[in-house]
Amino acid sequence: MYRIALILKCFLWFLGKWDVDLSWLPYFSNPYTQYINIREAKYLIDNNYNPYSTDGIFQKPLIVYGLIIIDSDLVFLITDILLSFLVVYLFGAKQGYRKSILLFYHLNPITFANIILKNTNVFDHLFMLLTIFSALKIKFLSPILFGFLLYLNPQYFIIFAAISVIFRRESQTTQKFALKLIAFLLISALTIWCLLHLSYLITGDWQFIEKTYIDFYFPKDHKPTIGFLWALFSGLFSKYKQLYHAFFILLPVCYILPLYNLFVKYAKREKDYLGFMIGVSLFCSFLYFQYIAISDLVIIFILLFQRYDWLFNSLPTIVIIHAGCLILFLGGGLQFIWTHSFTGNPNFTFFQVFVSYVFYVILVSEGIREMLKFRTIQKKEEKEKIKEAVEEEEQQLKDEKKESKQSDKKLKGD
């Protein structure tokens, strides 16, 4: 079924020759992901200017120059298909999840619009999944891919918590685990340095660092996004702007240890937890980022829904999911009212984002609570099983002793 959906999707894409401008759709693309930045960079490069002299180009030099060299829309379709297969391969072991997620992904107009819009965050998602894949299968590649991922978007550093859990479950001793982590971090740092140096050689100066790593934490764009940090409007005040942003940039770092602690205890069979764990981690990190698009949320929720049984465990949670999604889309409508009908207020948009995030916060924390409940019950059952097994063994031993005593008695009687 999903193969048919995939073929239809590719056919629609090839047939359509999509030149339509979908950038007016609110929240689907943002200054961080929009393809128009690549077009602008190409124009400046053709006129022998450094593309990072101007404002607003947040894509990293390798992506910019890579897309200019490749110059084909097909790369976005291929990346999208690769994404869906990776999601299923990595997190699709649970029954029913594999097919439903593929159908959801390929029949979803949001993911299709993302291909048409040519949002560049699709490469962030790809490298994130490749990092997890290599952490599970091809160990030596994982720090290099993690370095790539951080080079593209430092907000993905939170994946380090999931990688630490994977390494811990595979390491026999704490010392081996520590050495693995240190080696991982060193190689990642080296990869990042090499990529930055390569970017410097390509662009000719270090200007891109200010524009692509520092400026995108200081929102200057009018267009609303669904990023919670944008809704915070911290960019409005120049007085304490740097303090606010330093605080919000560093706060996600505080989540790494709690997330590791939360999942390492319970991730015995990590594949079943892995998607959920990464979804929670990404949610924690992107809560403090203003340039989040709907496609980012789609990936996060796909990963969270690996354990839909935990998320759907209670009726209020289902209401929360629907309400959150509804309000977010309602926010897009209210944004149009604000900007096109001379009525409404930007605060409507901010409050939609805020209320949606309140619902998502409750959803994620309740999901984790269900996970803890599930694992506690699982542990209890395992303890009982072990107890029963021990009792059985003891009983067996007793029986054997009895039998041997009886046989001894018989022999003595004889």
Added chain:
Amino acid sequence: MFIFFLVYVQAQFSSKLHFHYPNADESIAEFRIINKHEIDFTKTTQPFSLFPRSFLENLHIEGKVRELYISSTQGMMPELNAPQHGVLIITNEDADQQIAINQISEIFRIAKYNMIHDQAYYYKFNGNQSYLSFMGFDDDTIQVGKVLLAQDPTDNICIDGIESILKYFGCNGKKGVAQIIDPNTIFRSSYLSLQAKFQYDESTKTAYQKIVLLVKYETQSISKIFNLDPNLSYHSCPEFDSEFIQHSTREITYNLKSAEQFRMGQLSKIQDDTNMIKYSPKITLRKFSAGPWFAFDSYIHLQVTANEDGIVSVLLYFPHEFTPIYHTLETNLESQKQFIWEKETKKIIINAKIKQNETFLVKIKFSKKLKSFEEYPHDPERGQDIITTPVIFNGELYLTSHQVTRQPYPDFSMPFNILTFSSLAMGYFFLQILGMAVDKFILNKPEKGSLAQRLLRKIFSLISF
């Protein structure tokens, strides 16, 4: 005017009203007051302020000012190469860029933040001279990259207090050429410019002050602009050494010091029909901003129509509030484009060869950026200025009109509430994750405590799901 006279030897006060007639329909009246006297400023001990402060009550100049020149305009008048911008040149011993910026921002309706951020105001300090201006000149040649205007020539901001400067025209504005100026009607003119210059020569210890008021008006409406009651006689001001009214072409000069009786109504009857200076501009300019006001992007369109062959240079300037989208730049003729970035300011210089009666079209899209709270002017509804675009055609400088573009701006009353609610949500989530990571999860925890404690716990659990 507050001047401490320590040594008073000789003073010269002169006033002159000069009428120009560029064409049959329009006239220009130039009022010029010159004040020259000896003052030894080295012996003054208290801060002083000289007449530029007169029409700008909030302008403070500290230190020993040697030269001060302020020019402010309302409208456009290229005929006399009259200023279409604001210039402030301060020469003093205690030259300080910050003082200069403070003084400029007091005069003109430009936020201090824009001045510092955009670095659009050229400042030079050489020894004891500080020079701050909006237009950059090197050896009297217009530097294309440095031509930059920040004042809205159609914005009446600096000449509001014209009543207060009339007293410097002598006799508190009741006698002399000041009689002709009617503060209530002078703003009906199509152009109004006020310049004030103060200069102090250290070697001769002479202070020199000059005020020039330029007014352009329709010739037929002279009596609507000026106070020309035919029954009113002209009264000369005894403070002034000379008072002249001059007509440019016929070189008619009235020496009003010696005139026994001069009726104000006579001025409205004087017409000059010979040797009129015909002014015809070499190019016609049209600039406008396209796109709905609420859009996050907008377009700038510029049309240059030439009356003769030549080379045209256009300088498009974008302050930090706007970012041009370079790949949308379109021109209808072959042109050379140069992009310049100076910190947060962006400039585009376009050069093209244009033939007679040909129109050069330039179009570019720009996006409007969010500004900091402090950067918004007192009246955000007014919008953001897109200043005049200098166009240099065959070495002559022309200026387009000024635009104002509105942008969707946030509701400034709400940010604190949003910050509070958002921080609450973030804090709740952080505590949830941290709590679940460190606490031991116990199923069906037995409830302990009194009835009241159990009740409170129950209510709390209902609220927090």
